[in-house]
Amino acid sequence: MEQQQAVPFTRYQKFVIFILAITGFTVILDFMVMSPLGDMLMKSLNLKPAAFSVAVSAYAFSAGLSGLLAAGFADKFDRKKLLLFFYSGFIIGTIFCGFAESYPALLAARIITGLFGGVIGSISMAIITDIFALQQRGRVMGFTQMGFGASQVLGVPISIYIATLWRWEAPFWMVAAISLLIFIAIAVYLKPLTAHLAIQQDRSAFKHLWHTVAKSNYRVGFAATALMSIGGYMMMPFGSAFAVNNLGVSYDQLTILLMVAGISGLIVMPMIGKMSDKKDKFTIYAIASVWMMIMCVLYTNLGRTPLWQVVIFNVLMMMGIMSRMVPAGALVSAIPEMSDRGAFMSINASMQQIAGGVGAVISGSIVVQASKGSPLQHYNWVGYAIVLISVVSIFLLRRVDNLTKKKRSNDKVVIPEATAVHEAL
Template sequence: MQTNQKPAALSGYQKVVIFILAMTQFTVVLDFMVMAPMGDILMKSLSLRPEQFGLAVSAYAFSAGASGLLTAGFADRFDRKKLLLFFYTGFIAGTVFCGLAVNYHLLIAARIITGLFGGVIGSITLAIVADIFSLEQRGRVMGFVQMGFGASQVLGIPIGLYLATAWGWQTTFIMIAGLGALIAVLILTRMRPLTEHLLLQRSGSAFSHLLQTVLSKRHRVGFTATALLSVGGFMMMPFSSAFAINNLHITEHQLPMLFMVSGVAALVVMPLIGKLSDQVDKFLLFSAASVWLMIVVLVYTNLSVTPLWLVMVFNVLMMVGIMSRMVPGTALTSAVPEMKDRGAFMSVNASLQQVAGGISAVFAGLIIRQEHPGSPLQHYDWVGYIVVAFSLLSIYLIYRVSRVVRQKSELAAAVPVMPEA
């Protein structure tokens, strides 16, 4: 069982790291998330069918998945600060290319480049969190780091939608790249090198390290759980704005407010859930949040024309469910690998998550139908039923992850080992 001891206080440097990682997540999440609210704009401006837009979203996910697998074997052999700076710089360049795209094919190519670099940043961030913060602190820390998700909706998405409406969707990506350049300077100047894991490395090739990471039974449980967690979001999110506009009759001018309200809810909920996750059993919190989310999804995906205030309520309830699953689930999964394997584990984990999400977005694009631009989306409720089924399965898999973490903690208590940061 999870202990309820009071988490250690955070140092000044740890708070600086949290801010840098949160801002890094803000830009990476915004770059991906903004595709959903701009979905209706992109589908109309580039004359895209639902399956084409699903592929545009998945292009990032598939390239991110490939990148995660390619870098997994090397992820534990470099200073994590340098690794983060390298991939974040590539992410900024890819985002600039998105802003320069003038047609569908160039956009696909730009999203592939962005995914190759951006898709690895999340795994590096998790490895840094696991290196610097104890398990008793990680729920709280992940709550703050994942606030980038909410902040992207409160600030990034409304501003991005305004720019897309006023000067074209390309300007949104230019804005993200400019902000990313400022954050890269912070990483370079304020973050200390992270090399302690290098002292624990075994001899052998990068491929053998990757193979050992993948073949570990304990790791495979974490991989499977994380992959399934991404299915729901990737199936519903890409078509969320098109559903809101064409089915619920939310106007394009109301859309930024809708995302802003959801984002404010995330900003409020994330720190609270993070603290709660460090005080109660993480699996029980995850299970309760999953049941909550399943109920909201079933109702929401079956709505027709709905007043704006009620749509806002449902989006807030859905956001609470998503965040309340994400924080404890991520904290538990981060505790599965040993320090020497964290980089490889997180890279493979992020890779499988992106690939599973990419397949989900493509699959959703094949399920959903739209007779012509502006007509209601058909079969969005089918997507909701599939999300519920995968949510049920994820509860069982996170239970297995929690057992692995508990067994690891019991073994560490019985056998003296080098303490982790």
């Protein structure tokens, strides 16, 4: 594997990592909490699996649509202002989720939340790419994507607990309260990010969007992200329902299961991030994908299983899933030019969200449940589908890897615009 020298972080860069990580934590928690609340929602609102998958995919589809609409404007404004605008809308949408008293109201609230929350990840990625050199981004991705693990260690168990004490709406109120504090921190401490405005070439937002989509190299990155996301979203909507109704896990045990998986994520993500900065990113992705495929097939074919075995299987499976995210994100982030990053990241996030929504709908059409509390049927078919999709995604990310290496070899400066950013920090 290629050995590279790690570039240290400045104090301000460490703050940026922290603020983006906790921002991502709230957005991920808002989305992730739907899965563990799934069994509770399906029973309390008398929903079939297909209807619940629509509630999950509604967020994804609206997030994808907003990302496409915002892509043309993503490089026209200070990235800090964009982050604050969309984060404020995300907070409002989450509050509406807390007010929801019926399935239609919940569906509408999830759409509003997705319209704003779905763009935040792409803005964060553009900020990361502006501030951090490629040799740092593996570690940055490892830390910022710890929000995934942190949401399971802290957010999801607490959400289930307060939902059990009160109602399923309570977790959304918790997310809104935490997000408001983070919003204030971003407004006060994050510096403006406007370097990209000096090199803008497209006057029209539509032309800038078309200019970004028209590049064949960019489309390879979009396709790789979309395909990877379809597989990731297919298992998620029915994770808790499968654990409760098929594996025999109680709600109390479900909290333990998610906490252990989350802790493993907090340990694995930084390790994979450091490894991605020192070793070949594609090799790490390929190994993690193969591991994930094996564990997905084994896990989705389990029947009634002791808790300790479920925990082990779940942790091993999550290790594979999360270990793909870091190197893939770092590789795709290296494709766009600085003037296109905001648009590229917005479109890329849209492809991720839309593909995820498609994945949730597909799994909802595959998985069936005869009655409340009965085992889910055909969940193992979802595991087999993930294997096929993951094989193709490996070949696509190989193309991304080749494009990234070719781009770097053609650059006359080893560390591009990030050098100027470092000097300004």
